[in-house]
Amino acid sequence: MRLIGRIGLRRSESEPEHDRRDEDQPGEPRAGEGKAESGMGAVHATTLAAPGASAKGPKGQTGLTRRSSPKLPAMSEAPIRVAVAGAAGRMGATVCDAVEAADGLELSGRADPELGVELGDVLDDADVVVDFTIPDQALPNAHKCLHSGTSVVIGTTGFDMEKLRKCANDHFDGGNGGRAFVAPNFAIGAVLMMQAAQMIAPHMPEVEIIELHHDRKLDKPSGTAARTAELIEAAGGNVHEPIHSVRLPGLVAHQEVVFGGQGQTLTLRHDSIDRSSFMPGVVLACRKVGSLPEPLTVGLEALLEA
């Protein structure tokens, strides 16, 4: 099995411009509760929307995967308009900063009950909605987006994927409707961990998964752990139940996958120590979602270059 290729970001582009302090730590207040600005550095992807293109299905298609070139303007003339659902939350506030810093994207709205703004209030001005809300709101929000022809990038975890698939299929309208993209984890390191797990599983099939998150996470096991288990089992592995979920202050998002074999173990571990780890993936998804060939696409790996 071949591991995925590059995420498509230059090293300097995938890192914050300055060291982040502890402002992203889970115990910190969320945006709107007096939290400091998250200070996300510039985030760029290698794909650009063409002038006039948007990520909204019927009104235009993005995904013109033209590479940045010195001969081409650095920014599209018509940026993709991105609204964020859950904009006052820990992830949503970080996404707002990342979208504002990204070439070719424009932050067009911030929806959150805590801001007094409904998703419906920002839909008309958005080509793409990014949803980082709560498990029982992800599906109704996705339905609102797709019903209005707006593509949706979902980072929220803990909802029924099959219901989303049906909703996305129902609104695809032969390719004229919006698309849904879901990533249980937008961090490239986590995606690589899942791919490595798939590669190892046929050789060391007995597996335990331990996921560790901050103590305000609502769902368990995490979406990343559930997806990792799904991929390992598809590769012939046997994931022992239960998946272990640790919730503690001080953690962000971490996972260990432990393979046991005769006289040996092999452990994969990924740590997101800062929410900026998810942002290059979110920005990439905003750029590509409008041109995806399927009504629903799951997993960041589907967007990465081979």
Ligand SMILES: NC(=O)c1ccc[n+]([C@@H]2O[C@H](COP(=O)([O-])OP(=O)(O)OC[C@H]3O[C@@H](n4cnc5c(N)ncnc54)[C@H](O)[C@@H]3O)[C@@H](O)[C@H]2O)c1
């Ligand atoms: N996919 C990934 O890479 C990834 C990474 C980190 C977190 N997550 C997931 O993202 C989600 C959000 O995490 P968080 O830590 O930011 O949570 P949070 O509690 O800090 O923020 C959630 C926000 O959503 C708002 N909200 C609730 N209902 C809403 C609605 N109908 N419309 C708009 N906003 C609404 C809340 O008011 C809150 O501000 C969780 O499901 C978490 O598991 C995913």
